[in-house]
Amino acid sequence: MSNAPYRCGFVTLVGRPNVGKSTLLNRVLGQKIAITSHRPQTTRNRIPGVLTRPDAQIVFVDTPGLHKAERALNQHMVDVATEALWDTDAVALLIEAGVGPELEVGISETVTELLEQLRGTGKPVFLVINKIDRLPRPQVLPIIAAYQDAFDFAAILPVSATKGIGVDALLDALAAAMPEGPALYPEDALTDLPERFIAAEMVREKLFRQLGQEVPYSTAVTVEAWRELSDSGRVEIEAVVHVERESQKGIVIGKGGQMLKRIGIDARRDLERMLAAKVHLRLFVRVEKGWTRSVGSLKKLGYGEQ
Ligand SMILES: Nc1nc2c(ncn2[C@@H]2O[C@H](COP(=O)(O)OP(=O)(O)OP(=O)(O)O)[C@@H](O)[C@H]2O)c(=O)[nH]1
Ligand SMILES: [Mg+2]
Structure with missing residues (x-):
């Protein structure tokens, strides 16, 4: 047994619609609790999921994708995601690699605004580049470079939520960033959603x-x-x-x-x-x-x- 202290905390998964937040939540839990689809704006609520490891317990909070809201429903979704940024120990900002025929690397307006907000919170922000299975490895480098210039991320982690690539490294990095403290949920807890x-x-x-x-x-x-x-x-x-x-x-x-x-x-x-x-x-x-x-x-x- 190591003498390292036990860690426990919250990680909010945030990002634009359809980048794979809910798929990643299900992947880290090893069970499906969040619904997913090929369409943007699938998630509408805060979806908590508990991962218990020997060294740490991480409560992931999946959120609706951030977008320009017109209807009351969309405003509600964006509010849910924004509120989840305040009450958390770390933020996992998801983006997707390989967008468009040119494999765009640019940072969207939504993400730029979000980064502004996150700067104000002072919380550690992990950039998770998802869907790296869609493009050759060297093509991830320009994405990393573009984001590194825009924000002081705690770490930048390329993953594939569907294939499971890079997920262990992501979990290790997040676990190490959690505050010291005992587990909040029993070992076998998965979510408190009814x-x-x-x-x-x-x-x-x-x-x-x-x-x-x-x-x-x-x-x-x-x-x-x-x-x-x-x-x-x-x-x-x-x-x-x-x-x-x-x-x-x-x-x-x-x-x-x-x-x-x-x-x-x-x-x-x-x-x-x-x-x-x-x-x-x-x-x-x-x-x-x-x-x-x-x-x-x-x-x-x-x-x-x-
Ligand atoms: N190729 C590939 N597709 C992925 C990956 N992760 C998610 N997807 C696909 O991306 C689509 C959107 O996934 P979701 O998990 O629903 O995305 P989300 O970010 O939760 O979307 P919203 O709830 O709308 O904000 C689905 O068709 C997933 O199968 C990945 O690592 N690689
Ligand atoms: Mg979702």
Whole structure:
């Protein structure tokens, strides 16, 4: 046993939409708690995940991607991410390597503004260059050079969240930056999010992965009923997919109900894995007119105070 003190603290994962924050969270935990998709603006809430190691416990906090917000929903998402920067011991700023046909290395306006904010906090900021599997190693160097000039990062770490490259080095660097102190959560804790929330998110993930164009951005999911049948061990879940307009209802249901059926089948598979039980999932679609632009409707659908 080493005599090094135990460390425990919070790391907020922050960055633009779609850079791979939620994929990285799932990768470091070795389990899926955050939903992911090829579309930007998938995450809408603060998603905490606990990693316990022999030398340290790190509470990762996944956040919605930072973007220019127009609707009330988007403003809420950006607020959630911004608030998570204050109450943390370190920040992991994620960017993605290999953007565009020219493999751009420039720093976006959003990230420049974020770096300004972070300068004010005085917290250690780790630059995590994700998706390095998409480009040859030497191409990462100009990215590192551009960012090194812009900010005094605690470290710059190239990773691939999907392939697991560089993740151990990232975890070692973050663990060493945590304050000394005992673990906050029991060893086997993964998250303090309620199962009902994660279940609703899993349904929402399928909407993001399967629906075209703008429809996913008008959807929210709430779980309305949850029954655990003690004799069979089966879990019965009823969830509602909320849309903004009548026309979107038909799109979510699909021809002959095919779309909703497919979403249900995919979501049930994830739920059965998470709950280690047989799941019966019933999905309904309801119109909550213009909910993404109404603070009152947002609260009703679970996007109120964090
Ligand atoms: N090639 C590659 N793709 C990745 C990697 N990490 C994530 N992705 C993909 O990038 C897309 C976005 O991933 P997410 O984890 O949902 O991104 P996010 O930053 O959480 O996005 P928001 O929640 O919208 O802010 C998905 O299609 C992922 O599979 C990686 O290391 N390499
Ligand atoms: Mg996300």
